[in-house]
Amino acid sequence: MRQEFRKALVTGASSGIGEAFARLLAARGADLVLVARRDDLLRRLAEELSTRHRVGVEVLPADLTDPGDLERVAGRLTDEPVDLLINNAGSAAFGPFAEVPPAERLAEIDLNVTALTRLTHAALPDMLRRGRGGVLNVASMAAFTPSPGNAVYGATKAYVAALSESLHAEVIGRGVHVTALCPGFTRTDESAGPDLIWLRRQDVARAGLEAVAAGRALCVPGVQYKVALPALRTAPRTLLRTAVDRTWRRAARTRTGD
Template identity: 85%
Template sequence: MRQEFRTALVTGASSGIGEAFARLLAARGTDLVLVARRGDLLRRLADELAARHRVGVEVLPADLTAPDELERVTGRLAGEPVDLLVNNAGFGAFGPFAEIPLADQLKEIDLNVVALMRLTHAALPDMLRRGRGGVLNVASMAAFTPSPGSAVYGATKAYVVALSESLHAEVIGKGVHVTALCPGFTRTDESAGPDLIWLRRQDVARAGLDAVAAGRALCVPGIQYKLALPALRTAPRALLRTAVNRAWQQAADTKTGE
């Protein structure tokens, strides 16, 4: 059954896909809790959305890699439940694994894996008690392929897909929906339209919201990526590793030559 969400908490809401989630939800009449590190950007967005759509917008600045700040957000979810949790916050450290500082890669895991898991754990119990609610976890097409040059990022997104699909199976039939959103390359601004590779952030956000409302376990936006997914899942892994490694090496050579 398709759900409508009266309240939602969105992480990474100050820009990019997270901002697109906030704008779409506000336009649908959803009251919001917006989470990101940049409180100034959040407040500006909150004022705009509240004035334009007459919805309630709470600003909750937090760095989700900081344990005390993550604790504050999980406490907000447990104490004042929402109908929808959008785990959008995440980042990638790019380059050869052995050359990226360990601290950067641990921070990547803290945000993409630990914070997402803890926020989901905080939100789900009340949703299950009420028999309604949704969790939308933003993963990536990188979850389905080897990711040389972004090894930890790809691994974290594979975790997000595995966790989301497992939770989807756990809660199915209980009125709660858990969905993994797996976009490919996405433009973080609104200056250009879609093309053969790049998706628009608002299209990605809309696809994810529609998928979690409909109770789908997995959402891959964009026809080009929908068509690519079966091949990625069935291709021999050795062949896939060779192909993505060649593409990464070419990209690295191009960058070095600039």
């Protein structure tokens, strides 16, 4: 059954795909709870959306890697339930695994895995009691391939995709939709159009919203990435590792000028 969402909480809402989610939902008449670290950006966006679309917009500044802030947002979901939770906030610490400080790697896990899991757990029980609602978790195409130079990010996004598909199977038939959104390379600059590699953020957000409304377990935006996914899932892992290793080494040589 296709769902319409009247109120949504969006994490990482101050820019990028998160901002695109907020704009699309507001244009559809949904009230919003916007979560991100930057209070000033959130308030500016909230004022614009509430004025333009006459929807309610609540600003909830929070650093989801901070346990206290995370519990505050989780409490908001349990005390005042929403129809749609979009776990969009995420981070990546690029570079060889051994050369990036461990605190940065652990912060990736805190945001991409721990916060997403906690907020999903906070939102689902009430959705299941009401027999309606949706959770859209932003993963990545990196979930399906080795990611040298971005190993922890790829591993966290594999977790997000696996968790989302498993939860989708748990709640199917109970009126609640859980969807993993797996975009490839996505532009944050809206002045540029899509091409053979890069997607536009509003196209990614729109595809994700359509997928969770329709109750699909997995959404891969862009024809180029839809075509690539079956190959990534069926190709021998040794072949995939060889291909990405060559790409990583070439990129590393470019960075160092060798």
